[in-house]
Amino acid sequence: MRGVIERLSDEGLGVLRDGRKEILVPYTAPGDVVEVRKWRRKKKKLIATDFKVVEPSELRVEPKCPHFGRCGGCLLQHVPYREQLRFKSSKLSRYLRMNVEVMPSPVIYGHRNRIDAVISTKGVGFRRYGTWWDVVDIGECPVFGETSGRALKALREFIEDEGLTTYDIRKNEGFLRYVVIREGKFTGEVMVNLVTKEGKLPESFPDYFPFATSLYWSVNRSESDVSYGDVERFWGEPFIRERLDDVVYLIHPNSFFQTNSYQAVNLVRKVAELANGERILDLYSGVGTFGVYLARRGFIVEGVEINPFAVEMANQNARINDVEATFRVGSDKDVESLSDYDTVIVDPPRAGLHPKLIRKILRDKPERLIYVSCNPKTLAENISHLKDKYRIESAVGLDMFPHTPHVEAVVELKRFET
Numbered sequence: 001m002r003g004v005i006e007r008l009s010d011e012g013l014g015v016l017r018d019g020r021k022e023i024l025v026p027y028t029a030p031g032d033v034v035e036v037r038k039w040r041r042k043k044k045k046l047i048a049t050d051f052k053v054v055e056p057s058e059l060r061v062e063p064k065c066p067h068f069g070r071c072g073g074c075l076l077q078h079v080p081y082r083e084q085l086r087f088k089s090s091k092l093s094r095y096l097r098m099n100v101e102v103m104p105s106p107v108i109y110g111h112r113n114r115i116d117a118v119i120s121t122k123g124v125g126f127r128r129y130g131t132w133w134d135v136v137d138i139g140e141c142p143v144f145g146e147t148s149g150r151a152l153k154a155l156r157e158f159i160e161d162e163g164l165t166t167y168d169i170r171k172n173e174g175f176l177r178y179v180v181i182r183e184g185k186f187t188g189e190v191m192v193n194l195v196t197k198e199g200k201l202p203e204s205f206p207d208y209f210p211f212a213t214s215l216y217w218s219v220n221r222s223e224s225d226v227s228y229g230d231v232e233r234f235w236g237e238p239f240i241r242e243r244l245d246d247v248v249y250l251i252h253p254n255s256f257f258q259t260n261s262y263q264a265v266n267l268v269r270k271v272a273e274l275a276n277g278e279r280i281l282d283l284y285s286g287v288g289t290f291g292v293y294l295a296r297r298g299f300i301v302e303g304v305e306i307n308p309f310a311v312e313m314a315n316q317n318a319r320i321n322d323v324e325a326t327f328r329v330g331s332d333k334d335v336e337s338l339s340d341y342d343t344v345i346v347d348p349p350r351a352g353l354h355p356k357l358i359r360k361i362l363r364d365k366p367e368r369l370i371y372v373s374c375n376p377k378t379l380a381e382n383i384s385h386l387k388d389k390y391r392i393e394s395a396v397g398l399d400m401f402p403h404t405p406h407v408e409a410v411v412e413l414k415r416f417e418t
Contacts, residue, residue, distance in 0.1 A: 001037075003018065004034075023047075025051055026047070036048045071138065076405065085104055087405070088407040089397060092395070096376070096409075100396065108402040111260045112145075114257070115141050117179050119159075119166050119178060120166055124138070124156065147181065154209055155208070175199045179192065186261060189240035190213050191212065197219070197220065198221055214239065215235040216253045217232045242257065249289065249317050257289065270410050271293075274343075274394070279343075283335065284347045284348050285314055285347075287317060288318060291345075292323055295323035306331050332346075332356075338360055338361060347373075350375040352373075368412070370411070372409070376407070394412040395410070398410065
């Protein structure tokens with residue numbers, strides 16, 4: 001099948017149309033002439049697996065990463081950044097049925113503060129696009145920056161010198177499984193977390209990473225393909241720090257933090273700009289990214305988060321910043337009255353708000369909601385259930401994830417006057 005790529009799908013794949021049939025072609029751009037020889041079906045969609053670009057689009061630019069087109073990490077490096085922003089703005093605007101501008105990332109390479117590299121019999125790197133078993137061996141990740149090259153080089157030397165086995169996911173064999181590299185982009189602090197199966201880690205491990213502020217060994221005792229585990233031991237500092245404006249956050253191997261520090265500054269500023277009143281409820285509060293930042297600006301903040309470890313980290317972040325914010329363990333569906341708060345902030349997982357929480361919002365009618373979302377589809381669905389009581393006051397996109405199809409949104413919802 002041969003034809004012209006019409007547009008990008010929401011997932012960032014080129015759309016090739018043949019009558020009523022659509023085939024999604026990875027790593028293509030609108031205007032590319034492609035020839036597709038094979039495809040597979042995935043969740044009612046047809047994804048090309050054997051194809052070539054016969055005539056490249058004038059839109060294309062040269063990707064910075066030599067692994068682009070094989071690695072599953074970035075899908076859009078071949079698309080000019082201005083077009084990436086236009087694509088994301090169009091997607092958000094379509095879902096929210098209004099014009100939504102997307103704020104560009106201040107940095108589009110070297111912006112990621114975390115990468116999870118697979119250690120396997122196929123190499124050290126990232127999953128090959130479309131597979132769960134294959135790995136693209138990499139030397140450095142341009143979206144993370146030069147520290148990735150330094151850490152991966154040190155890891156390979158450690159593996160070779162100590163004769164360590166790497167993981168075969170199909171056989172569940174081998175010792176080393178993942179290396180997670182994290183960096184405070186505004187502090188320069190580096191964390192390296194080696195994730196293994198059960199076994200013995202050579203005592204020489206820390207000698208290979210003298211540049212790391214914090215070095216961890218974690219054990220994944222399950223067959224699950226995850227890049228975290230039970231902390232076995234650490235060297236150096238127990239945390240690294242990141243700074244967003246005047247707020248310092250502690251980062252642990254098992255805690256979540258926004259992966260683009262440069263844009264995270266704009267994200268917390270935007271939420272602070274929209275917050276109103278005195279009392280703030282921060283739902284899905286995580287490590288207190290929004291809550292601690294807002295408390296630093298004089299708001300009285302309560303945070304609710306289902307993960308006990310994240311709550312512990314959030315309260316530590318409140319203490320080290322000397323702010324009035326308290327965080328507790330709780331589920332979104334178990335929150336009591338929302339009417340005591342002037343502003344409620346929600347930053348749910350991709351699945352969106354729990355239906356019980358939506359019902360409580362409609363019942364208690366807090367004056368202002370700030371909805372932070374990385375999933376335009378569930379964001380739009382949730383807002384549609386609130387439309388009888390709330391209107392969209394403002395909406396903006398933030399490009400937290402350059403060279404991927406993902407986009408963050410911040411929507412301000414205000415209760416209709418009664």
